[in-house]
Amino acid sequence: xxxxxxxxxxxxxxxxxxxxxxxxxxxxxxxxxxxxxxxxxxxxxxxxxxxxxxxxxxxxxxxxxxxxxxxxxxxxxxxxxxxxxxxxxxxxxxxxxxxxxxxxxxxxxxxxxxxxxxxxxxxxxxxxxxxxxxxxxxxxxxxxxxxxxxxxxxxxxxxxxxxxxxxxxxxxxxxxxxxxxxxxxxxxxxxxxxxxxxxxxxxxxxxxxxxxxxxxxxxxxxxxxxxxxxxxxxxxxxxxxxxxxxxxxxxxxxxxxxxxxxxxxxxxxxxxxxxxxxxxxxxxxxxxxxxxxxxxxxxxxxxxxxx
Numbered sequence: 001x002x003x004x005x006x007x008x009x010x011x012x013x014x015x016x017x018x019x020x021x022x023x024x025x026x027x028x029x030x031x032x033x034x035x036x037x038x039x040x041x042x043x044x045x046x047x048x049x050x051x052x053x054x055x056x057x058x059x060x061x062x063x064x065x066x067x068x069x070x071x072x073x074x075x076x077x078x079x080x081x082x083x084x085x086x087x088x089x090x091x092x093x094x095x096x097x098x099x100x101x102x103x104x105x106x107x108x109x110x111x112x113x114x115x116x117x118x119x120x121x122x123x124x125x126x127x128x129x130x131x132x133x134x135x136x137x138x139x140x141x142x143x144x145x146x147x148x149x150x151x152x153x154x155x156x157x158x159x160x161x162x163x164x165x166x167x168x169x170x171x172x173x174x175x176x177x178x179x180x181x182x183x184x185x186x187x188x189x190x191x192x193x194x195x196x197x198x199x200x201x202x203x204x205x206x207x208x209x210x211x212x213x214x215x216x217x218x219x220x221x222x223x224x225x226x227x228x229x230x231x232x233x234x235x236x237x238x239x240x241x242x243x244x245x246x247x248x249x250x251x252x253x254x255x256x257x258x259x260x261x262x263x264x265x266x267x268x269x270x271x272x273x274x275x276x277x278x279x280x281x282x283x284x285x286x287x288x289x290x291x292x293x294x295x296x297x298x299x300x301x302x303x304x305x306x307x
Contacts, residue, residue, distance in 0.1 A: 002277040004253040006033060007063065008260035009222070011229040014047050017115035020261055021051050027058050037260060038106060038162075040229075044090055049098035056101065057087070063104040063162065066091060074113035076228075077185045078139055081146040083238035088150065092157065104193070105154050106162035112184040113230070134182040134306070137231050141276050147189045163191040164222065166196060167214040171296055174217075177272035177303035196251050197222040201246055208284035211244045215251035223248050228261025241268060242300075246281045284306065 006028075012020060020026060030037065037055060040061055041048070055062050068074050084107065095102060111119075119126040133139070154161045160181040168180045173185055182185055196218040200207035200223070215221055219258040223244040227235045236244070248255050283289070 001249055001253075003249045003255040004128075005220075005255070006035040006226030007038050007256040008035060009038050009040065009065065009229075011042070011065075011067075011258075011259040012261055013042055014045070016144065016261070017051055020264060021054060023264075025057065025097075026260075026264055026269065027060060030060050031058065032273055035259070036063060038063040038065050038104075038105065038256060040065045040067050041079065041091060044094040046195050049094070052077060052102075053101050060300060061101075061103045063093060064102040065105060065106045065108060065164075067108070070113055075110035076147070076187070077110070077112045077277065078109045078143040078187060079112070080160070081143055085146070085150055088154065088262070088263075101160070104160040106164060106195075107151075107184070107189070107191070108164040109187045109189070110164075110166070115185075123169045130183050136177060136257065137178070137182065137298070140178055140182050140187075143187055144189065147187060151189060151191060160193065161191045161193060162193045162218050162288075163187075163189060164195050166216075167210075170196060170214060170217050171300045172303045175300050175303040175307075177307045179303050179306040192199055193220055193254070194218075195220045195222045195254075197224075197233075197258070198248070199224045199246070199258060201225045201233055202231070203292075204247075205290050206295065207290050208240070209288035211247045212284050213292040213296060213307060215248055215262060219252055220254035220256065220269070221248040221252055224260055225262060225267055227256065227265050228259035229262075235262060235266070236272070238266070238268060242275070243281060243284075246277060246279065248304050249277055250281070 037060060041064055052062050066087055068087055070095060073080040083237050115126060150160050165186060168184045173188060174179045186267055192227045196214060198211045198214050198221055200210040203210050224234055225231050257263060
């Protein structure tokens with residue numbers, strides 16, 4: 001069953017961004033799919049505003065995905081709320097000056113990008129630091145308070161607010177815990193729409209079971225990655241991508257794909273025009289399903305142990 005809401009994340013700098021949407025076929029395909037674009041605002045320039053204006057004029061809805069400079073953490077974290085607040089004010093002034101009407105504003109709660117880089121280079125050291133930091137409950141309380149106030153401000157300004165979350169938060173919420181928020185920097189903040197990022201490409205051999213495992217608990221799902229952005233890991237093939245799309249759409253009616261540029265590069269966007277959403281879906285192989293289930297149970301157990 002086709003989702004009632006289909007969006008594509010975009011995370012490009014200029015001039016690649018301008019080149020992507022200069023292709024009339026990309027915009028035409030988005031219109032034919034009735035799809036929107038959730039654009040990562042890596043800058044607030046006249047050139048980006050021109051791209052957004054072009055999409056809006058062509059009838060393609062655009063959501064604003066707030067991002068920070070890398071030196072400020074890139075994502076929204078427990079420790080950089082002041083930078084995110086300032087970025088929102090700059091975005092608001094920019095959108096007003098350029099006459100842009102975004103359909104939503106999104107906060108992406110992930111670890112500081114510099115810490116993610118450290119995790120890859122020095123995993124033991126980084127995880128130890130996170131474990132020590134997880135003891136500080138006031139850090140989480142302060143972040144919740146500031147981001148909740150920011151969401152209220154965004155809503156008062158007339159924006160629909162989105163958050164982008166990794167699936168551990170879903171299990172943690174069910175366990176009435178805050179451990180993974182304190183440990184890895186997720187943040188359970190109320191919003192109008194919460195997209196759970198079920199990116200099977202990030203989970204290696206567990207990937208084929210990821211969407212099946214978490215989709216039933218989600219109201220909006222992100223699938224990927226098809227390429228693009230800052231993720232260096234291997235990307236989904238068409239078969240894996242189409243499997244994840246169908247599983248996600250059967251579970252909920254709201255699906256976002258990461259990313260648009262990856263779909264264009266791999267030729268996926270045009271293939272979606274006559275995509276059979278109702279085609280049978282083979283279950284993920286037994287081993288990834290069992291391993292994913294075991295991982296969820298372990299993560300939930302840790303959440304309960306270290307509430």
